Structures are given as structure tokens and as C-alpha cells.
Amino acid sequence: MAARAGGQGGKQPTINDVAALAGVSKKTVSRVINRSEFISEKTRKSVQQAIDTLGFVPNPQARALAFRRNFLIALLHDNPNAQTVLNFQQGVLDAIKDSDLALLVRPVDRGSDKLLDDVRLFLEKQRPIGAMLLPPISENDDLAKLCGDLGVRYVRVGSAPLDDARHCVSSNDREVVAEAVGKLIALGHRRIGFVRGPAGFRSAAEREEGFRAALAAAGLSLPDELYAPGNYRYTAGVEAGEAMLSLKEPPTAVFVSNDEMAAGVMSVAHGKGLSVPADLSIIGFDDSPTATHIWPALSTVRWPIREMGSRAARTLVADFLGSSAKAADDENPVMPSTFIERQSVAPPRG
Amino acid sequence: MAARAGGQGGKQPTINDVAALAGVSKKTVSRVINRSEFISEKTRKSVQQAIDTLGFVPNPQARALAFRRNFLIALLHDNPNAQTVLNFQQGVLDAIKDSDLALLVRPVDRGSDKLLDDVRLFLEKQRPIGAMLLPPISENDDLAKLCGDLGVRYVRVGSAPLDDARHCVSSNDREVVAEAVGKLIALGHRRIGFVRGPAGFRSAAEREEGFRAALAAAGLSLPDELYAPGNYRYTAGVEAGEAMLSLKEPPTAVFVSNDEMAAGVMSVAHGKGLSVPADLSIIGFDDSPTATHIWPALSTVRWPIREMGSRAARTLVADFLGSSAKAADDENPVMPSTFIERQSVAPPRG
DNA sequence: GTTCTAAAAGACACCGGTGTCAAAAGCAAG
DNA sequence: CTTGCTTTTGACACCGGTGTCTTTTAGAAC
Incomplete structure (x- = not known):
């Protein structure tokens, strides 16, 4: 409550005021x-009391000038998806709420040829204690190397481990996608379509591998006409839906690499008078708000992005604090994704 | 390209290096x-050359220490909606991209009784040159006053002017809602439902006033059973939909105060076998991604949040730069929202 | 009571800029 | 060539902390 005790001069108290009051x-x-260790308990107490009395902060x-480090954590992202970025931010803030750190957000342009220079300048200027890289830029090895070279701790966030444990927070998308697709197969689906994410995205590759692994495990194959490229955008889902649902023998189920495209596929199904899930089962990925805002609610894979944000921040902080870093090192940097069953999946007709 | 010319020592050049090289x-x-004015053109040129040679930044x-100000802009928000926050951020970054400023993001808890203390501590510590308040916390006068008292420039973002022009960026929601509802009426709708946003939110009140204005202009009234409270969440839309569509005489159209709730209403309509828009026209608000991810695509009001972000940032920067502030002052702080017609609106049946 | 040593505390420069005020330079008028 | 201004420039303290090295203090051993 005493947020500003001793604010007699209207100015903030400085370290000199505290020193004078404590007589040190x-x-x-x-x-x-x-929290230096070379200090007697008695002195510490009396100084602490002076700090409290003055409300010194x-x-x-x-400190940043003297330390040559700003007490900030930078979040670098390429705005893959608003919900993802914000949930991640939220997780980071859960973790740093009670520390002295603040969050600096920096969108970057993945495509720019000045990407590295931009980031270098940013990091040299802001000197954060650490940086977090969200996919897809987390997959850029040059960027990670740059952080290392500049002495900025970093954590790369991804769908699968991208680096050694201290620089990495990831989920186990491949397994969970395989599990989800396995359920489709268990329900009796044999013609299962796949809509892919953009080329060059690790997340897209992981999801595809999980999908193929499930088919392979059941001895099924993936015909070309049931494989659609995509880019994580709604319109790509629409295009994929148009293509697959116009086939003479359309799929009875589809795994779509994110919810946004899944919503596109679903709207095509509606448009063609198909019932979801009776005529077509759909599984998405992300558990974005869209998943529950469409009808029927989408079965999807929840990506633990907020938890990953917390974990990433804790890693950086622990690393920064040094000795006490073991706490975070003990944690497993792989956070589990989970398959969430809603109303868009059912056994095939007939 | 010469991002680090003269980086011979591995260290960054300082102002002393520049001074030595330029001989000043x-x-x-x-x-x-x-950019002080009391300097001869000759000196300026030679110093500038030294700066360029060394790649001095x-x-x-x-600077922050000496100026007692950090070159940061703070964004304070209460996470009303991920898309909104992120779009706003994007707008801010459009505006500050080429300046020396960086963006500090700070989520706060509107409900906390320590809100003011939290924000005060944050602003006293970070000393940003300015702060942007997103709704709903932008409606908190105490918060705005706090910024003013701490000497932090601030801009309040809202659905309607909340403060004088230099502290305010807003949209004209009321008018645009009235326009949208006017179109429903023009199509022949007479029983039009309304789903409200949360109590205490200015945006909710503005939308309601716009709605009522349109009805009044057409001499229509709003029966109690067609008025539903809400909280901007999907589930509130579901509840409102359940209630209204179970009426003996259900509405033929609904204006829903945001897209997320509109999606809820629409899913209830689908569940009851009603066709949208043939049996029920729906208009939402926000133009969130959900609006185009549901089927049929939702007619809605686009809120120019990204533009508002740019505008807010420009206001702060101009204000900070002082004399050149006129540029921003000339701009109108009201940014127009626009009604976007998609597939969820049609004339009533019969 | 000394002497020795480790722990604790302090003095002072320094991080890299800006503010203040005095000194130097430039130029017109006398 | 001075004098009297105004315009430029510089010296130096200061912003509020931390790093380094020295001095003081406290406790153990003799």
C-alpha cells in the first residue's frame, strides 16, 4: 500500500537518499x-528498512547503463497469428509479473533482406537480457546465432526441438497429430484428406509427418488428390475444400493443418450441402477461438502456447540469474499439445 | 548496409569516439x-561525417538516464481481444518504425484494486515518453489523470471521444451502427433483436445508442424480449440466441454487439435448423477474423483499429517532438468505422 | 594484548549521454 | 583597431546506479 512513502520532495528517492538514511x-x-553475499545481516536489515521507509525503487x-543490460525481455515475431502472439505474451507476463522485467515487443519482417541488420540494431540498442523467437522466425538459424553473438540469451519456440534444451521450448505436435488422425482411422475412415501448411514452415512439416505416420501405421496411403497445399489462411482452406469435395470419390474426413483453413473447408462443405460431421469429419490445429466460433465446433489440437510463453520467460530469467538456473533446467522443454474432441468428427457414413 | 562500419574494437563507438574523431x-x-539549432552548418557536417564513419548509435x-525519459511508448491494455490488441500494435509499429522508439507492452488487470499503483509503478520505472490506453481501460479517468500527473503523455482509444483531441483517438461507432441497422430496416425488417456488450463499457453503450437511434428514426420500438445482455463472449451470444430464437415470434434480424457473440447466435440458428440469412439476418461488430471464418460470412462493422494505433503513436511522437506537433494536431482524431456487407443479411421472409 | 586473516564497508572512477554556464569566435559599428 | 553584441563551442558537473580496489572491522589464533 505504501507505494510512495517518504515522497516529501515529489521526487523519487535515489540510492543516495537511502544510503544517507541508513548511514552507509x-x-x-x-x-x-x-543481493550480494558479502554483507552482514545487520546491515542488510537496516538498509532494507531505509529502502522500505523511503519507498525506494x-x-x-x-542500472541499465551501469550493467550494460536492460531489464527487458524482447519478443520477436512475424505475426503468424494474432491469437498465438498474444497468448504467448500472456504466458510471458505470467512468468515475469513479479520480477523487475518488462516485455518489449518487436514484430519483424521475415521476408526482408535487412532482417538480420534490423534485429542486430534492435538488440544492440535495447540490450534486453534475453529474446524469444516465435515461429516461423524461430526456425532461422542465423537469427539465433546473431543473438548468441551479441550476448543476448535467446529461446526459440517451435513445434519440435530446434536447438539444445537451454535455447528451446517446443511442443510435440507430430505425436499428437498422429494420435488425432489415429482416432479418425479407428472410427473407420479410410479416405482421409490432408491440407498442409506453408512450405518452409517447420510446424507444417511436423504436422504432415504426424499425419503420414498415422496413415502408415494403419497401412493406408495418401492419394495425390487428397493432398492439398496451403498457407494457414482461410482462403487456402476454401480452395482445398473446393478441390477435394468436388472429387468423384471425396474424402470422408480431413485433417487440416490449422483452424483457420479448417474453417474454410467447413464453409465449403456447408455450401455444398454436406453435413459436418456426418458427411465429412474435420480436424483442425491450434484451438484458436475460431474453433469454437464455428458450427459445429471444431475438433482440434490445442497448442500450449501460453504455457510455452511462461516457460520461455522462465528459462531466460533463470539463465540470467545464473546459479539458480537449475530450477528451469530441470523442466522438460517439450510442452504437450493435446487433442480436443468437439463436434466435427464422427464415423463415416454407411 | 554499413550497419557497423568502424567496429574495430568489437565495442560500440561512444560519443567520445565521435568527438575525438571530429575534433570537437x-x-x-x-x-x-x-538537432540543436545553435550549431554551425560546417561543424554539423563534420560531426555527422564522423558519426557515419564510426557507425555511431x-x-x-x-540518454534515458540523462533525459529522465526512456524512448519507449507503452501500450496498456486489458486484453479485451487478441486481434484488437495485435492489430493496434501493428498500427503503432507502422508509425514508429523509422523512429528511435520501441514499444513496451503492458497488460493490466482492470479489476485489480491495485490497478493504479501497478500502473504508477510501471510508468515511474519505465518512464516512457507516452502511453496508449486501449479500451476498456481507456475509459478509466483516474488512469488518464495518473499519466498526466506523472508527466507521461497519453492517448485514450475509444469508440467515441473520451477526452480532448490531443489525448484521444476514437471511431464513430454510433453513426455506423445506426447506418447498418438502418439498412436492415430498409430491407423490411421490423422485429430486430439486439445483443448488448458488457455493462460499463463505453463501446457497448455507443453501439446500443446507435441501434436505438436507427429504430427511433424508423418509428420502431425495441420490445424487452428482443433485448439481450451480453459480455462480448461467444457463450453470451449462444444464450441470447437461445432466448430470442425460442420466442413465439422470433426476430427476423439481430444486431449483435461483436462478432464473437454474433458467431454464437449464428450457431444457435444453425442448430435450430434456421437458415442464415433467409430466416435470420445477423450483423456483428469488429470485423474480426471470425467474421469471415464462419458460414455464411458475417456482415459486420470494421473498426479501424490498426489505423487508430498509427494515429495514437503519431500523436504521442508529435507531442514529444514538440514544435512539429502541428502535423498531428491537424488530423482529425476520429477515424471512421465502416459497415461491411457480407452474406448474413437478406430481406425478411414472406 | 597482539597478530593475522577473512569478511564487510567504503572511496572513487565509470557507464554514455545531457544541462548549465562560462569562454571563445565571428561580425557590425565606432 | 577596439568595442559590444550575438552566435558557437567547450568544461565540467550530473543523471543514478555498478565495478574495482582499498580500508576498516571482526573474529580466531597465538
Whole structure:
């Protein structure tokens, strides 16, 4: 409650004020702030009391200058999907809420040939203690190397491990997709279509591999006409739907690599008078809000993005704090995705 | 291209290096950096050349300390909606891309009784040059006053003007809602339902006023059973839909205060076997991705959130730069929303 | 009570800029 | 060539912390 006790001058108290009040040197106060070990318990108590009395908060700008590090965590992303970015942000904030850190958000342009220069400049200027790279830019090895070279801790977020554990937070998409598709097969589906994510995205490749693994396990094949390219956009789903549902022998089920495209496929099905799930089962990926906003609600794979955000932030913080880093190192950097069954899946007709 | 010319020592050049190379004092270099007017053209040129040669970039932490201001813009929000926040961010970044500013994102908890203390602490620590308040927290006058008291420029974003022009960016939701509802009436609808946003939200009130204005203009009334409360969530839309579509005399059209709830209403309609738009016309608000991901695509009101983000950032920057502030002052702080017609509206049956 | 050593505290420079005010330079008038 | 201004430039303190090295203090051993 005493957010600003001792604010007599209207100015914020500085380390000098604290030092004067406690009757010690500013360096000693600095030691208390930074939890130095070479300080007697008695002194620590009296300094702490002075800090509390004055409501002293160390000036982050001054610390940043002296430390040559800003107490910030940077989030670099290429806006793959608003919901993803924001959920991730939320997770990061869950983790840093009680620390002194703040979150700096930096969208970048994956396609720009100045990408590396941009990021370098940004990191050199802001000097965050760490950076988090969201897919798809997390897949850029040059970017990760750049962070390392600049002495910025980094964490790469992905659908599968992209780096060694201390630089990586990922999910197990491949397995979960295989599990979901396995359920379609168990229900009796034999003609199952696949709509892929964009070329060059690791996430797209993981999902495809999971899909193919499930088919292979059941001895099924994937005919060309049931394989559609895509780009994670709604319109790609519409195109894929148009193509597959116009076939003489259309699929009885489709796995679509994200919810947005799945919504596109579903709207084509509706347009053709097909019933979902009776005539066509659909599974998406992301568990985006769209999944529950469409009708029928979409069975999908939930990607634990918020948890990954927390985990990524904790990794950076632990790494920054050094010795106590073990806490985070013990955690498994693979966070499980989960298959969520809703109303868009049923056994095939007949 | 010469992102780091002269990086011989591996270290970044400082103002002292520039001063030495140019043969002037560091203060003179500082004057060049800050575009001071009391400097001869000759000196400026030679200093600028030294800056370019060394690839000097002023250290933001040092400047922040000396200026008592961080070159950051803070975005305070209460995560009303991921898409909104991220689009706004995008707009902000469009505006500050080429400046020295960075974006600091700070989610806050509207309900917390420590809200003001939290924000105060945040602003005192980070000392951004300005803050942007997204709805619904932009409606909190105490928060705005706090910014003012702390010497932080601020802009409040809303559905209608919340403050004087220099502190405000808004849209004209009321008018556009009235226009949209007017079109329903023009098509022949007479029983038109309304699903409201949460109590206490200015945006919800604006939309309701626009709705009622349109009815009034046509001499129509709004019976109690066609008025549903809501909270901008999908489930509220479902509840409102259940209620209205179970009436003996259901509405032939509904205006729903956001897209997410509109999706809820639509799914109830589908569940009851009603055809949209033949049996029920629906209009939403936001033009969120959901609007085009549901079937049929939702007619809705596009809220120019990205443009508002740009505008808000430009206002802060112009204000910060002082004299050149006129550029932004000339702009109208009201950005137009627009009604977007898709497939969810048709004349009533019969 | 000394002496020795490790722990604790302090002095002072430094991080990399800006503010203030005095000094130097430039130029017109006398 | 001075004098009297105004315009430019520089010296130096300062923003609020931390790093380094030195001095002081405290406790153990003699």
C-alpha cells in the first residue's frame, strides 16, 4: 500500500537518499539491492528498512547503463497469428509479473533482406537480457546465432526441438497429430484428406509427418488428390475444400493443418450441402477461438502456447540469474499439445 | 548496409569516439544528435561525417538516464481481444518504425484494486515518453489523470471521444451502427433483436445508442424480449440466441454487439435448423477474423483499429517532438468505422 | 594484548549521454 | 583597431546506479 512513502520532495528517492538514511555508502545499498553475499545481516536489515521507509525503487535506466543490460525481455515475431502472439505474451507476463522485467515487443519482417541488420540494431540498442523467437522466425538459424553473438540469451519456440534444451521450448505436435488422425482411422475412415501448411514452415512439416505416420501405421496411403497445399489462411482452406469435395470419390474426413483453413473447408462443405460431421469429419490445429466460433465446433489440437510463453520467460530469467538456473533446467522443454474432441468428427457414413 | 562500419574494437563507438574523431567536444556531438539549432552548418557536417564513419548509435540507456525519459511508448491494455490488441500494435509499429522508439507492452488487470499503483509503478520505472490506453481501460479517468500527473503523455482509444483531441483517438461507432441497422430496416425488417456488450463499457453503450437511434428514426420500438445482455463472449451470444430464437415470434434480424457473440447466435440458428440469412439476418461488430471464418460470412462493422494505433503513436511522437506537433494536431482524431456487407443479411421472409 | 586473516564497508572512477554556464569566435559599428 | 553584441563551442558537473580496489572491522589464533 505504501507505494510512495517518504515522497516529501515529489521526487523519487535515489540510492543516495537511502544510503544517507541508513548511514552507509551507496555501494552498500547497491549490494543489498543486488543481493550480494558479502554483507552482514545487520546491515542488510537496516538498509532494507531505509529502502522500505523511503519507498525506494532503483532507477532501471541507471542500472541499465551501469550493467550494460536492460531489464527487458524482447519478443520477436512475424505475426503468424494474432491469437498465438498474444497468448504467448500472456504466458510471458505470467512468468515475469513479479520480477523487475518488462516485455518489449518487436514484430519483424521475415521476408526482408535487412532482417538480420534490423534485429542486430534492435538488440544492440535495447540490450534486453534475453529474446524469444516465435515461429516461423524461430526456425532461422542465423537469427539465433546473431543473438548468441551479441550476448543476448535467446529461446526459440517451435513445434519440435530446434536447438539444445537451454535455447528451446517446443511442443510435440507430430505425436499428437498422429494420435488425432489415429482416432479418425479407428472410427473407420479410410479416405482421409490432408491440407498442409506453408512450405518452409517447420510446424507444417511436423504436422504432415504426424499425419503420414498415422496413415502408415494403419497401412493406408495418401492419394495425390487428397493432398492439398496451403498457407494457414482461410482462403487456402476454401480452395482445398473446393478441390477435394468436388472429387468423384471425396474424402470422408480431413485433417487440416490449422483452424483457420479448417474453417474454410467447413464453409465449403456447408455450401455444398454436406453435413459436418456426418458427411465429412474435420480436424483442425491450434484451438484458436475460431474453433469454437464455428458450427459445429471444431475438433482440434490445442497448442500450449501460453504455457510455452511462461516457460520461455522462465528459462531466460533463470539463465540470467545464473546459479539458480537449475530450477528451469530441470523442466522438460517439450510442452504437450493435446487433442480436443468437439463436434466435427464422427464415423463415416454407411 | 554499413550497419557497423568502424567496429574495430568489437565495442560500440561512444560519443567520445565521435568527438575525438571530429575534433570537437562531446557536447557538440550531442547537439548534432539532438538537432540543436545553435550549431554551425560546417561543424554539423563534420560531426555527422564522423558519426557515419564510426557507425555511431547513441546509447539509449545513457540518454534515458540523462533525459529522465526512456524512448519507449507503452501500450496498456486489458486484453479485451487478441486481434484488437495485435492489430493496434501493428498500427503503432507502422508509425514508429523509422523512429528511435520501441514499444513496451503492458497488460493490466482492470479489476485489480491495485490497478493504479501497478500502473504508477510501471510508468515511474519505465518512464516512457507516452502511453496508449486501449479500451476498456481507456475509459478509466483516474488512469488518464495518473499519466498526466506523472508527466507521461497519453492517448485514450475509444469508440467515441473520451477526452480532448490531443489525448484521444476514437471511431464513430454510433453513426455506423445506426447506418447498418438502418439498412436492415430498409430491407423490411421490423422485429430486430439486439445483443448488448458488457455493462460499463463505453463501446457497448455507443453501439446500443446507435441501434436505438436507427429504430427511433424508423418509428420502431425495441420490445424487452428482443433485448439481450451480453459480455462480448461467444457463450453470451449462444444464450441470447437461445432466448430470442425460442420466442413465439422470433426476430427476423439481430444486431449483435461483436462478432464473437454474433458467431454464437449464428450457431444457435444453425442448430435450430434456421437458415442464415433467409430466416435470420445477423450483423456483428469488429470485423474480426471470425467474421469471415464462419458460414455464411458475417456482415459486420470494421473498426479501424490498426489505423487508430498509427494515429495514437503519431500523436504521442508529435507531442514529444514538440514544435512539429502541428502535423498531428491537424488530423482529425476520429477515424471512421465502416459497415461491411457480407452474406448474413437478406430481406425478411414472406 | 597482539597478530593475522577473512569478511564487510567504503572511496572513487565509470557507464554514455545531457544541462548549465562560462569562454571563445565571428561580425557590425565606432 | 577596439568595442559590444550575438552566435558557437567547450568544461565540467550530473543523471543514478555498478565495478574495482582499498580500508576498516571482526573474529580466531597465538
